[in-house]
Amino acid sequence: MIKSLRPKDTGKALSDEPAQGEQFICVNCRDAHFVHPLREDGKPDYTRVVSCECVREQIERERKQSLLRYCELPTGTAHLTLENFKVSPELQEAYDLAAQLAEGSGEVTWITLVAGADRGKTHLAIGICRRWLQRGTPARFAYVPLLLEELRRGFREEGDRSYEARFDRFLNVPLLALDDLGAEYRTPWVQEKLDTIIDYRLINGLPLVVTTNTPLDELPFRIASRLRRNPSSRVVVIDAPEFRKTKR
Numbered sequence: 001m002i003k004s005l006r007p008k009d010t011g012k013a014l015s016d017e018p019a020q021g022e023q024f025i026c027v028n029c030r031d032a033h034f035v036h037p038l039r040e041d042g043k044p045d046y047t048r049v050v051s052c053e054c055v056r057e058q059i060e061r062e063r064k065q066s067l068l069r070y071c072e073l074p075t076g077t078a079h080l081t082l083e084n085f086k087v088s089p090e091l092q093e094a095y096d097l098a099a100q101l102a103e104g105s106g107e108v109t110w111i112t113l114v115a116g117a118d119r120g121k122t123h124l125a126i127g128i129c130r131r132w133l134q135r136g137t138p139a140r141f142a143y144v145p146l147l148l149e150e151l152r153r154g155f156r157e158e159g160d161r162s163y164e165a166r167f168d169r170f171l172n173v174p175l176l177a178l179d180d181l182g183a184e185y186r187t188p189w190v191q192e193k194l195d196t197i198i199d200y201r202l203i204n205g206l207p208l209v210v211t212t213n214t215p216l217d218e219l220p221f222r223i224a225s226r227l228r229r230n231p232s233s234r235v236v237v238i239d240a241p242e243f244r245k246t247k248r
């Protein structure tokens with residue numbers, strides 16, 4: 001908690017002096033929504049202002065809402081969290097890794113979940129993203145075929161919506177989840193974009209979650225080898241009814 005100084009204690013109000021007897025919703029900042037922090041010696045630092053506590057909560061709430069919009073989780077998935085994930089024995093390893101990455105703790109920063117449809121891998125990817133958002137860290141969830149469509153749309157737009165801006169976000173967002181890798185229509189352009197995103201995130205040590213229905217051996221070689229060889233990467237193959245798993 002930042003110690004703050006009431007304007008009335010200093011005789012210097014941050015906003016216009018109120019009429020006598022005027023009521024403030026927040027007496028701390030007199031509804032100015034900001035205050036001067038105290039220096040080490042206990043005196044106000046007039047060179048700085050910080051948000052008053054009365055608005056800090058609201059700012060935090062708005063920031064989280066904006067992070068949630070930016071993440072672009074699929075609609076209708078608000079109920080998909082790690083807390084309500086049903087952990088069956090064959091999904092235990094995948095869940096444990098997801099829980100680690102969700103906390104941003106542990107040495108594993110890349111997780112690849114290989115499984116057929118409806119095995120819970122997308123649920124885990126969404127759950128990891130949600131936990132990052134709750135902590136206030138940006139995350140981006142992308143269904144791979146749509147990601148590439150989104151990039152293409154950027155050719156017709158400018159500024160924040162341009163191709164360069166969109167591509168840069170996929171490169172640099174603190175957590176990227178690529179859902180259903182391998183479902184995209186493979187062209188040299190598409191492969192180059194995916195290669196670049198994955199390479200860049202590898203070189204810069206940026207976290208990545210991949211889900212795929214495609215066995216790694218059938219993914220483009222360059223991508224598969226990065227998913228396998230990154231020392232911070234784990235590949236979990238969930239194969240029903242037979243369960244087998246590989247590490248790296």
Ligand SMILES: [Zn+2]
Pocket residue numbers: 026027028029030031032033034052053054055
């Ligand atoms: Zn206030």
